[in-house]
Amino acid sequence: MITIDDRSAVPIFEQIKSGLRGLVARGLLKQGDQVPAIRNLAETLLVNPNTIARAYRELILEGFLESRRGEGNYISSNAHSCANSGVSRAKEQLRESIRLSRRSGLSWKEIHVAVQETKEEESR
Amino acid sequence: MITIDDRSAVPIFEQIKSGLRGLVARGLLKQGDQVPAIRNLAETLLVNPNTIARAYRELILEGFLESRRGEGNYISSNAHSCANSGVSRAKEQLRESIRLSRRSGLSWKEIHVAVQETKEEESR
Amino acid sequence: MITIDDRSAVPIFEQIKSGLRGLVARGLLKQGDQVPAIRNLAETLLVNPNTIARAYRELILEGFLESRRGEGNYISSNAHSCANSGVSRAKEQLRESIRLSRRSGLSWKEIHVAVQETKEEESR
Amino acid sequence: MITIDDRSAVPIFEQIKSGLRGLVARGLLKQGDQVPAIRNLAETLLVNPNTIARAYRELILEGFLESRRGEGNYISSNAHSCANSGVSRAKEQLRESIRLSRRSGLSWKEIHVAVQETKEEESR
DNA sequence: GTGGTCTAGACCACC
DNA sequence: GTGGTCTAGACCACG
Numbered sequence: 001m002i003t004i005d006d007r008s009a010v011p012i013f014e015q016i017k018s019g020l021r022g023l024v025a026r027g028l029l030k031q032g033d034q035v036p037a038i039r040n041l042a043e044t045l046l047v048n049p050n051t052i053a054r055a056y057r058e059l060i061l062e063g064f065l066e067s068r069r070g071e072g073n074y075i076s077s078n079a080h081s082c083a084n085s086g087v088s089r090a091k092e093q094l095r096e097s098i099r100l101s102r103r104s105g106l107s108w109k110e111i112h113v114a115v116q117e118t119k120e121e122e123s124r
Numbered sequence: 125m126i127t128i129d130d131r132s133a134v135p136i137f138e139q140i141k142s143g144l145r146g147l148v149a150r151g152l153l154k155q156g157d158q159v160p161a162i163r164n165l166a167e168t169l170l171v172n173p174n175t176i177a178r179a180y181r182e183l184i185l186e187g188f189l190e191s192r193r194g195e196g197n198y199i200s201s202n203a204h205s206c207a208n209s210g211v212s213r214a215k216e217q218l219r220e221s222i223r224l225s226r227r228s229g230l231s232w233k234e235i236h237v238a239v240q241e242t243k244e245e246e247s248r
Numbered sequence: 249m250i251t252i253d254d255r256s257a258v259p260i261f262e263q264i265k266s267g268l269r270g271l272v273a274r275g276l277l278k279q280g281d282q283v284p285a286i287r288n289l290a291e292t293l294l295v296n297p298n299t300i301a302r303a304y305r306e307l308i309l310e311g312f313l314e315s316r317r318g319e320g321n322y323i324s325s326n327a328h329s330c331a332n333s334g335v336s337r338a339k340e341q342l343r344e345s346i347r348l349s350r351r352s353g354l355s356w357k358e359i360h361v362a363v364q365e366t367k368e369e370e371s372r
Numbered sequence: 373m374i375t376i377d378d379r380s381a382v383p384i385f386e387q388i389k390s391g392l393r394g395l396v397a398r399g400l401l402k403q404g405d406q407v408p409a410i411r412n413l414a415e416t417l418l419v420n421p422n423t424i425a426r427a428y429r430e431l432i433l434e435g436f437l438e439s440r441r442g443e444g445n446y447i448s449s450n451a452h453s454c455a456n457s458g459v460s461r462a463k464e465q466l467r468e469s470i471r472l473s474r475r476s477g478l479s480w481k482e483i484h485v486a487v488q489e490t491k492e493e494e495s496r
Numbered sequence: 497g498t499g500g501t502c503t504a505g506a507c508c509a510c511c
Numbered sequence: 512g513t514g515g516t517c518t519a520g521a522c523c524a525c526g
């Protein structure tokens with residue numbers, strides 16, 4: 001359910017963090033749900049377990065996850081608000097990318113086209 | 125004519141590279157034009173000369189700039205195609221950011237809003 | 249395994265690049281092998297880490313090396329072809345030096361002697 | 373009679389210096405002969421006059437040329453020995469290039485082939 | 497005046 | 512542990 005792009009400039013642990021927040025924002029994961037065990041997810045995503053551990057650790061600090069010792073990690077009760085603030089952060093990052101593409105010479109028309117194309121790509 | 129954002133995750137030398145490519149793509153700089161001297165631009169942008177030198181060096185490797193010994197750096201004859209490929213690269217990066225923001229839970233509507241807001245911000 | 253000549257007119261980072269390409273061309277380094285860590289090699293060759301970093305960075309751009317985040321740099325799968333094109337480049341540069349020495353007045357006999365002497369020097 | 377390669381890493385003024393020394397070494401220019409006027413040679417070789425001036429200046433310091441004020445520059449009486457020392461310097465440079473090509477992975481056979489090919493190229 | 501190389505060392509990020 | 516970026520400043524070479 002989470003997609004990793006290792007060629008991306010965005011750190012893998014960030015991709016995991018925003019991936020999980022996105023799942024909550026979209027309602028695919030709810031308060032109290034258990035998230036996959038570190039080793040499990042590492043195997044699934046073909047990623048170093050340390051990287052997963054770091055993502056979880058930061059999500060715990062953030063109050064998005066709760067760790068129950070010996071049991072696993074669970075979506076916390078205030079995960080929703082974390083997810084929402086994650087969404088606004090994502091929006092701000094997107095705006096920065098848009099500004100950057102402008103400086104590289106893209107016209108607004110091209111930017112709209114890019115949005116459209118990505119939308120169609122996704123619905124396939 | 126080039127804008128630098130020190131807070132951006134995108135390295136400064138990359139911002140300079142795409143800035144120059146953008147200037148050519150928008151027709152503000154043409155084949156044969158001289159680009160600012162390294163130390164000059166460094167002073168203008170409040171950036172270390174080494175950083176400018178690195179941007180220029182990579183643009184030369186790319187064939188976008190030509191260096192004439194002891195004279196300076198000039199927009200090369202095939203800079204236009206480099207600029208265009210730079211534009212498509214920028215477009216591809218934008219699409220990646222859009223995908224990423226989707227994974228973080230942004231709706232298509234929110235993405236359109238972000239584009240709109242950035243547009244208005246720029247025209248101010 | 250790489251030799252640096254600080255008195256040479258050839259920049260150190262270029263010597264490192266051709267040194268590595270040479271190691272692959274001679275089969276002493278193979279696809280998938282890890283190259284020394286930047287700080288490591290810097291210490292061994294008594295050279296500034298930045299200089300090594302530059303050589304590695306350019307070899308990555310060239311497709312000769314692959315960098316795995318936080319892990320290190322590795323000989324890429326198509327390093328062999330890069331090494332070969334490096335060898336032809338070296339050959340072309342040698343021919344240019346020969347032409348230059350001709351223009352400086354060396355006879356072909358003297359050139360053969362120079363080759364012979366360098367050969368003997370190396371085998372010592 | 374002198375060939376310039378502006379793409380070469382060897383500075384143009386050095387190419388001119390060794391070119392002149394080569395002409396003497398090969399007997400095409402003798403003691404007392406006048407060398408071309410700076411502006412003249414600059415025009416012929418499509419080179420900045422400053423560059424010619426620098427080459428001449430250094431050849432004068434070296435004792436290879438003599439300047440007679442208002443008249444021009446002439447091959448000096450001990451030009452021959454300068455030319456000879458130039459030849460040995462050229463030989464040493466050639467040997468360094470050979471060592472460099474070795475480090476880039478060239479075999480001795482390939483080096484001999486390169487010499488042979490350059491020879492044939494010249495006789496055409 | 498121009499660019500090119502190198503050093504030194506700081507700081508940040510990822511694994 | 513790894514690499515990446517940036518700054519500061521020195522030094523050299525070409526035109």
